[in-house]
Amino acid sequence: MNTSVMLDTGAATRLDRELFAWLGSSNSSNSSSSSAVGTADTFPYDSLLAHLRAVGKHFLAPELLERLAGCRELAGWEAGAEPSAAFLTRFLDVVLDKHDGRYDYQSYTALSLLRRPAAPEAADTERPDWEELRRHRDRTVLLLLADLIEFERAAADGCPTDPREMLPESGVLDKRQRLAVRVMEAAALRALAPGVVDPTAVAATPGRTPAGELAAAVLATATGQERLLLTASVQPVYVLHDEYLFLRVLQSFEATFTFMAGALDQAVRQLREARPGDAAIAVATVADVLKESLPLFSLLATMQPESFQIFREFTDGASAIQSEGYKTFESLCSRPGQARLDSAAFTSVPRVREAVLNGRPTVQGSWQELIAEHCPAEADRTSVLAAAQQLEAVHQRWKQTHYRLAVRMIGTRTGTGSTEGVPYLGAVIANRLFPAMAQQPTGVG
Numbered sequence: 001m002n003t004s005v006m007l008d009t010g011a012a013t014r015l016d017r018e019l020f021a022w023l024g025s026s027n028s029s030n031s032s033s034s035s036a037v038g039t040a041d042t043f044p045y046d047s048l049l050a051h052l053r054a055v056g057k058h059f060l061a062p063e064l065l066e067r068l069a070g071c072r073e074l075a076g077w078e079a080g081a082e083p084s085a086a087f088l089t090r091f092l093d094v095v096l097d098k099h100d101g102r103y104d105y106q107s108y109t110a111l112s113l114l115r116r117p118a119a120p121e122a123a124d125t126e127r128p129d130w131e132e133l134r135r136h137r138d139r140t141v142l143l144l145l146a147d148l149i150e151f152e153r154a155a156a157d158g159c160p161t162d163p164r165e166m167l168p169e170s171g172v173l174d175k176r177q178r179l180a181v182r183v184m185e186a187a188a189l190r191a192l193a194p195g196v197v198d199p200t201a202v203a204a205t206p207g208r209t210p211a212g213e214l215a216a217a218v219l220a221t222a223t224g225q226e227r228l229l230l231t232a233s234v235q236p237v238y239v240l241h242d243e244y245l246f247l248r249v250l251q252s253f254e255a256t257f258t259f260m261a262g263a264l265d266q267a268v269r270q271l272r273e274a275r276p277g278d279a280a281i282a283v284a285t286v287a288d289v290l291k292e293s294l295p296l297f298s299l300l301a302t303m304q305p306e307s308f309q310i311f312r313e314f315t316d317g318a319s320a321i322q323s324e325g326y327k328t329f330e331s332l333c334s335r336p337g338q339a340r341l342d343s344a345a346f347t348s349v350p351r352v353r354e355a356v357l358n359g360r361p362t363v364q365g366s367w368q369e370l371i372a373e374h375c376p377a378e379a380d381r382t383s384v385l386a387a388a389q390q391l392e393a394v395h396q397r398w399k400q401t402h403y404r405l406a407v408r409m410i411g412t413r414t415g416t417g418s419t420e421g422v423p424y425l426g427a428v429i430a431n432r433l434f435p436a437m438a439q440q441p442t443g444v445g
């Protein structure tokens with residue numbers, strides 16, 4: 001396939017006109033010192049995204065990038081006071097990541113757009129509990145995968161939208177929808193109104209809920225802001241259909257890691273407050289949600305390796321080894337060994353590494369302190385150790401499946417995160433989340 005810049009002149013001209021008009025109206029609203037309220041709301045998101053998806057982010061023209069940098073500067077003036085201007089600034093940061101020389105995994109996956117606004121240094125008691133975090137994860141994953149189903153359905157119905165090159169055959173498009181449903185069902189049973197998903201049917205045969213109906217039910221509840229967020233967060237680097245799937249799967253895992261890290265943080269606090277029973281529930285829930293998410297890998301395995309090998313040429317420098325959510329989750333279980341902390345695994349996430357080096361408490365460490373100082377009831381001891389072992393087992397499955405997927409997709413090629421690729425992933429399987437807790441018997445000793 002010829003990977004040269006694809007021309008989309010009609011759409012590009014329309015976009016140019018709209019951007020000029022937007023810049024003109026923003027300038028006049030600022031120069032008359034009236035508030036630019038609403039200005040960010042009228043930004044031509046749809047035209048820009050349509051163009052970006054038709055040519056690929058890697059191939060945006062230099063003049064367009066300069067113009068967008070000007071738009072970002074204007075939006076930045078209002079970003080402190082106006083949520084819509086703050087969103088527009090973050091959105092343009094994602095569009096301009098390569099132009100700015102800041103391109104990485106966070107910007108490739110548009111995580112700054114999907115993340116819930118950070119609570120300003122919330123006190124322990126004000127941090128959201130794991131149930132609230134799981135609600136947020138469920139909603140995000142449902143929206144992301146419902147949107148993916150719509151994208152795949154349009155292609156299956158013969159009306160593909162961009163990115164649309166190298167369309168897989170229709171059987172693959174149908175399989176994708178079924179696998180997306182498989183991941184959605186558990187979240188849908190918790191989050192959607194009763195009746196949308198049949199719990200008995202799911203228990204008997206998972207993945208059979210009609211994909212179109214489930215996606216429509218989810219998207220019918222989306223707010224205007226959520227719809228904007230969904231469209232703004234797909235910024236493929238190239239023009240191949242499969243990259244949409246890749247982005248949505250990464251984002252769904254990231255929403256899951258965010259929940260896992262938050263719930264484990266709560267488990268640590270519960271152990272330090274000598275509440276092992278509550279901590280066990282939080283850790284077991286983390287294991288359950290990770291288990292529910294494993295079919296995301298089966299979904300991604302439907303990606304055509306030949307597509308991936310083409311578009312990954314333009315993702316170089318962005319690798320999930322830079323995932324802060326994953327490394328936060330890992331390092332909340334127990335303190336990683338010094339060799340791992342000094343390897344690319346943690347030097348790729350400097351903020352997480354620093355938190356570990358500053359002595360952030362962990363589930364395993366807090367548990368060991370608890371059993372040294374108190375004598376937890378046998379039932380609590382059993383449930384904490386069982387939950388840790390459950391999470392360990394699911395995480396081992398996660399790593400093994402990830403390894404197999406990488407073998408299929410890249411074979412002997414190096415990783416985009418500067419490791420040697422598959423051999424790195426093979427080696428990390430030996431690591432354990434709770435090395436000291438695995439040796440403790442769960443029953444009466």
Ligand code: HEM
Nearest residue numbers: 253319320321326345406409410415416417418419421428
């Ligand atoms: C086409 C599918 C995938 C391939 C070929 C792949 C390949 C790789 C490779 C080669 C690495 C090593 C770092 C590097 O050099 O890039 C890596 C690391 C990693 N990947 Fe993937 N990956 C895939 C999908 C995913 C998905 C869907 C996730 C979920 C977010 C993910 C999460 C991670 C994480 C967290 C690491 C760091 C692991 C560690 O440091 O222990 N990967 N991946």
